[in-house]
Amino acid sequence: MTTSIGKRALDDAGRALLQRTARGRSEFEDLVVVPVFAVIVALILGALIMLATGVDLPTIGKSFVALAVGSVGSLNALSETLTASIPLVLAGLGLGLGFRAGLFNIGAEGQLLLGGTAAVVFSFTFPSLPFPLLMILSLIAGAAVGALYASIAGILKATTGAHEVISTIMLNLISYRLLEYLLRQPYIQKEGRSDPISKSVPDAGQLPRLLDWIDPNLRLHAGVFVMLLAVAFVWWLLFRSKIGFAFRASGANPDAARYAGMRSGLVIVAAMATAGALAGLAGAAQVQGVLGRASPGFSAGIGFDAIALALLGRSHPVGILLAGLLFGGLEAGGRQMQVDAGVSIDLIGIIQALIIVFIAAPLLVRAIFPWGFRKDAKGGKA
Amino acid sequence: MTFLSKIGLAAALVAGSVTAASAFTACQVTDTGGIDDAGFNQTAWKGVQDAMAATGIDGRFLESQAESDYEANLNSLLGGDCDVIITVGFLMGDATAKAAAANPEQKFSIVDFAYDPTIPNVVGQVYATDQAAFLAGYLAAGMTKTGVLGTFGGINIPPVTVFMDGFVHGASYYNEKHGTEVSVLGWNPESKEGLFTGNFDSLDDGRAFAQNLYDEGADIVLPVAGPVGLGSAALADELGTEALKIVGVDADQTQTDPQKAHVYLTSVLKRMDSTVQQVINAAMDGSFEGGLVVGTLENEGVGLAGFGSFEDEVPAELKAELDAIRAGVIDGSIKIGG
Numbered sequence: 024m025t026t027s028i029g030k031r032a033l034d035d036a037g038r039a040l041l042q043r044t045a046r047g048r049s050e051f052e053d054l055v056v057v058p059v060f061a062v063i064v065a066l067i068l069g070a071l072i073m074l075a076t077g078v079d080l081p082t083i084g085k086s087f088v089a090l091a092v093g094s095v096g097s098l099n100a101l102s103e104t105l106t107a108s109i110p111l112v113l114a115g116l117g118l119g120l121g122f123r124a125g126l127f128n129i130g131a132e133g134q135l136l137l138g139g140t141a142a143v144v145f146s147f148t149f150p151s152l153p154f155p156l157l158m159i160l161s162l163i164a165g166a167a168v169g170a171l172y173a174s175i176a177g178i179l180k181a182t183t184g185a186h187e188v189i190s191t192i193m194l195n196l197i198s199y200r201l202l203e204y205l206l207r208q209p210y211i212q213k214e215g216r217s218d219p220i221s222k223s224v225p226d227a228g229q230l231p232r233l234l235d236w237i238d239p240n241l242r243l244h245a246g247v248f249v250m251l252l253a254v255a256f257v258w259w260l261l262f263r264s265k266i267g268f269a270f271r272a273s274g275a276n277p278d279a280a281r282y283a284g285m286r287s288g289l290v291i292v293a294a295m296a297t298a299g300a301l302a303g304l305a306g307a308a309q310v311q312g313v314l315g316r317a318s319p320g321f322s323a324g325i326g327f328d329a330i331a332l333a334l335l336g337r338s339h340p341v342g343i344l345l346a347g348l349l350f351g352g353l354e355a356g357g358r359q360m361q362v363d364a365g366v367s368i369d370l371i372g373i374i375q376a377l378i379i380v381f382i383a384a385p386l387l388v389r390a391i392f393p394w395g396f397r398k399d400a401k402g403g404k405a
Numbered sequence: 406m407t408f409l410s411k412i413g414l415a416a417a418l419v420a421g422s423v424t425a426a427s428a429f430t431a432c433q434v435t436d437t438g439g440i441d442d443a444g445f446n447q448t449a450w451k452g453v454q455d456a457m458a459a460t461g462i463d464g465r466f467l468e469s470q471a472e473s474d475y476e477a478n479l480n481s482l483l484g485g486d487c488d489v490i491i492t493v494g495f496l497m498g499d500a501t502a503k504a505a506a507a508n509p510e511q512k513f514s515i516v517d518f519a520y521d522p523t524i525p526n527v528v529g530q531v532y533a534t535d536q537a538a539f540l541a542g543y544l545a546a547g548m549t550k551t552g553v554l555g556t557f558g559g560i561n562i563p564p565v566t567v568f569m570d571g572f573v574h575g576a577s578y579y580n581e582k583h584g585t586e587v588s589v590l591g592w593n594p595e596s597k598e599g600l601f602t603g604n605f606d607s608l609d610d611g612r613a614f615a616q617n618l619y620d621e622g623a624d625i626v627l628p629v630a631g632p633v634g635l636g637s638a639a640l641a642d643e644l645g646t647e648a649l650k651i652v653g654v655d656a657d658q659t660q661t662d663p664q665k666a667h668v669y670l671t672s673v674l675k676r677m678d679s680t681v682q683q684v685i686n687a688a689m690d691g692s693f694e695g696g697l698v699v700g701t702l703e704n705e706g707v708g709l710a711g712f713g714s715f716e717d718e719v720p721a722e723l724k725a726e727l728d729a730i731r732a733g734v735i736d737g738s739i740k741i742g743g
Contacts, residue, residue, distance in 0.1 A: 093481070099480070099481075099484070103477060103480070103481070106477075107477075203603060216562075217561050217562070217563075217566075217597055218560050218561045218562040219560075219561075239507040239508075240480050240483050240484075240504075240507060240508070242476070242477070242480065309473070313473065313476070314472075314473055315499075318472050318496075319560075319603055319604075320471060320472065320604070321471075321472060321473060323470070323471035323472070323473045323474070324471070355477075358467060358477060358478060358481045359481060361466070361467050361468065362432075362465055362467060362481055362482065365465065365466075367468075368467075368468050368470060
């Protein structure tokens with residue numbers, strides 16, 4: 024008897040282990056194989072679209088070479104790719120965290136705008152603070168304001184049930200106008216200008232450029248460390264901390280989480296605030312590292328691209344980092360495509376969108392490339 | 406250097422470039438709104454195209470989709486391939502100054518920005534657009550049936566509002582001469598406040614703002630916001646030109662927007678194509694020098710286009726008055742806003 028029980032237990036354990044590896048295999052396919060094929064299909068379709076719009080074959084070849092060279096082909100290209108990915112990854116981390124908690128936050132754009140503005144205002148309000156202190160405090164100011172702005176939607180949801188998709192979209196619209204209003208206030212507006220534009224971030228508040236000793240045109244800034252720290256932090260938060268477990272549990276099954284004693288209202292507000300803090304940090308990194316000031320629409324759609332990025336990275340911090348690098352590379356390479364091949368920047372947008380479509384539809388990619396996947400990856404093999 | 410250039414040449418051959426490697430390359434960074442905006446960016450790019458046709462140089466452009474692209478776009482043109490880099494737009498002023506300081510050997514030129522003091526490797530191209538817009542305001546005041554004109558801008562920056570200044574002053578000058586009471590909605594030259602869409606790319610905004618002005622009684626509208634005005638033109642097309650006419654900006658919009666050509670009463674020309682070509686020529690023949698190029702009515706850097714489909718409707722005496730005013734502005738006997 025005892026042996027048979029022991030055997031069965033062993034069998035169960037073995038099966039569970041097998042299942043886990045199988046699941047690992049399938050996750051590997053989802054995280055790596057699908058995106059790789061998606062990129063390939065998107066590039067091929069992009070080439071077909073270029074052909075359809077009357078671009079000749081040598082130009083298409085040249086433009087893909089330019090895409091590669093412009094994203095990873097030189098020090099400047101790598102610097103531009105990383106620079107472009109910093110705010111995308113930061114905002115994407117926040118959104119991914121929200122998705123894990125079951126919150127579909129569309130408001131990163133607004134949180135990013137107000138967070139960035141707060142960082143600028145803080146930095147020129149205390150210009151006498153010394154270098155690392157002012158830089159760090161300005162980043163924190165950006166994160167704090169982003170968190171506050173996002174928690175409005177969280178509190179509305181927790182107390183009244185207002186759906187976060189609607190409330191964050193509305194908060195985005197409010198943030199655009201609020202920013203334009205703020206940028207016209209004499210305290211914030213740059214002296215001698217009548218258009219909405221803020222004063223500049225003082226030198227001590229800027230994220231220092233890392234490679235300007237090689238070439239003053241290299242724009243990579245210390246925000247890259249902020250980005251890596253944030254990836255590590257979000258990973259720890261989600262998978263190693265108690266509150267992160269509460270986030271994930273609420274996302275997986277809110278009723279069960281509530282039954283298990285988690286306070287859903289608190290979880291919602293905390294998740295929204297954390298997401299907002301990361302988006303605000305993205306805005307702060309952008310103004311302190313790249314732009315040097317705030318102007319209307321300085322977010323340039325990063326908050327929306329970050330939604331795609333978080334989905335692409337399967338809401339996993341490392342996945343989001345990789346997706347962010349891909350997007351950053353597409354942005355930097357797209358510029359080179361314009362310069363070298365004279366291909367429209369709009370085409371890069373199309374290729375980006377195609378990549379997302381294919382990654383979002385893994386079954387489609389599996390259908391196109393059946394040999395790229397284990398047939399029984401989903402189990403259920405007879 | 407020769408070794409490097411040989412490698413460059415070989416690379417160009419390997420890449421299979423169709424055009425022969427030219428000795429001279431002019432590069433342009435556009436503002437938001439796109440190179441095909443039927444106005445601002447397109448006119449500036451036409452300057453490079455004209456130079457390409459005239460002297461066989463190479464031309465390249467990069468489109469900015471957002472303000473955050475300015476510096477990145479400028480950077481990707483640095484690195485020695487461009488003999489002159491032309492940035493298009495006032496908002497690129499800071500980014501251009503920064504790039505010019507970091508790359509003192511590179512020749513730059515910027516449309517719509519004047520540095521004070523000037524930068525040795527940057528030519529600013531600016532325009533006395535109010536002179537041409539003054540004529541348009543006078544014409545519009547003479548053509549309106551409702552006695553109300555309208556205008557709106559993209560962003561409240563000098564190269565935009567200078568159109569609106571001239572337009573308002575032109576209409577007031579007409580009132581002064583003819584004892585009429587034509588009013589202009591959308592801009593107050595004294596308080597420097599008015600109607601702005603806040604962007605240079607939303608055709609929807611162009612339509613909505615023109616609709617608002619039309620609802621307030623305006624029958625001629627001057628949109629100063631690049632391609633945004635194309636949305637206003639679409640509205641005028643639907644309402645009919647009896648109800649609403651549009652004054653085009655930057656290029657002769659009957660040419661750049663041929664499908665809606667019939668809605669344009671005239672266009673306020675800002676000949677960026679001519680000044681851009683001028684700068685390229687200077688960079689080619691070695692006479693390039695940092696400073697300013699100013700387009701005026703006198704040197705035809707700004708002007709008024711023809712009356713398009715309204716050629717027969719504009720009374721002969723009004724045309725004669727416009728000619729007299731043009732002469733008056735050039736010789737200084739008519740002061741705009743003075």
